[in-house]
Amino acid sequence: MVQKPIIALDFPDRGTAEQFLQNFQDEQLFVKVGMELFYKEGSAFINWLKSQGHNIFLDLKLHDIPNTVYSAMKVLAGLGVDMVNVHAAGGYKMMELALKGLEEGTPKGMERPILIAVTQLTSTSEEQMQSEQLIDRGLKDSVLHYAKLAFAAGLDGVVCSALEAREISKITSQEFLKVTPGIRMEGDSSHDQSRIVTPRDARKLEASHIVVGRSITQAGDPLQAYEQVKLEWEMK
Numbered sequence: 001m002v003q004k005p006i007i008a009l010d011f012p013d014r015g016t017a018e019q020f021l022q023n024f025q026d027e028q029l030f031v032k033v034g035m036e037l038f039y040k041e042g043s044a045f046i047n048w049l050k051s052q053g054h055n056i057f058l059d060l061k062l063h064d065i066p067n068t069v070y071s072a073m074k075v076l077a078g079l080g081v082d083m084v085n086v087h088a089a090g091g092y093k094m095m096e097l098a099l100k101g102l103e104e105g106t107p108k109g110m111e112r113p114i115l116i117a118v119t120q121l122t123s124t125s126e127e128q129m130q131s132e133q134l135i136d137r138g139l140k141d142s143v144l145h146y147a148k149l150a151f152a153a154g155l156d157g158v159v160c161s162a163l164e165a166r167e168i169s170k171i172t173s174q175e176f177l178k179v180t181p182g183i184r185m186e187g188d189s190s191h192d193q194s195r196i197v198t199p200r201d202a203r204k205l206e207a208s209h210i211v212v213g214r215s216i217t218q219a220g221d222p223l224q225a226y227e228q229v230k231l232e233w234e235m236k
């Protein structure tokens with residue numbers, strides 16, 4: 001089944017986010033809440049989104065020592081969101097403990113949130129990665145390496161560019177999720193993203209999910225922009 005595009009709710013506060021969501025009336029969406037909105041509004045906003053029937057990816061990208069991530073994941077597991085994430089650069093042990101924390105923290109009768117790991121941010125270019133992270137390899141090698149590590153640690157998938165999705169499937173499994181931000185419609189500004197792909201190409205490249213922010217949230221008609229993204233994404 002094709003998953004709904006995930007809309008990145010990159011807004012400063014709950015009021016702005018709720019106003020944006022009014023464009024979609026009763027449609028049940030898959031939304032992403034990032035650091036900005038979560039740090040401002042906390043779990044009350046998550047509860048409200050759930051009460052509206054939306055699926056939620058809580059995008060906090062945890063990256064700390066294994067024990068700290070383990071404890072934090074135990075808390076996040078209680079929020080009832082559908083998806084959470086860590087940075088794969090935190091390492092194998094950190095990812096393993098993130099998963100353990102989620103498993104232990106998920107209340108009885110609830111499903112454990114999907115756990116994915118960021119490989120290389122879609123804003124990162126090969127040159128930037130080599131000069132700033134001192135990685136003396138191609139960017140794809142680094143993404144594939146992190147994907148393999150996340151797979152070995154038992155995670156459900158990764159955040160990557162759709163450009164890397166097909167190769168990740170080959171070295172992990174078809175079911176391993178490839179959640180792909182950096183999505184732009186033809187002709188849209190890339191803003192601060194480096195590795196961008198259209199919804200149509202993301203589908204062809206076998207991404208399992210697309211994450212779309214500004215192409216929808218900053219559109220004159222967000223509902224129409226969402227419908228267009230969805231149409232391209234669902235067309236094979």
Ligand SMILES: O=c1ccn([C@@H]2O[C@H](COP(=O)(O)O)[C@@H](O)[C@H]2O)c(=O)[nH]1
Binds near residue numbers: 120183211213
């Ligand atoms: O590698 C990553 C990981 C996360 N993101 C997040 O996705 C959205 C993308 O927003 P756009 O406006 O469509 O660029 C944003 O919330 C990022 O924090 C990412 O872009 N790349």
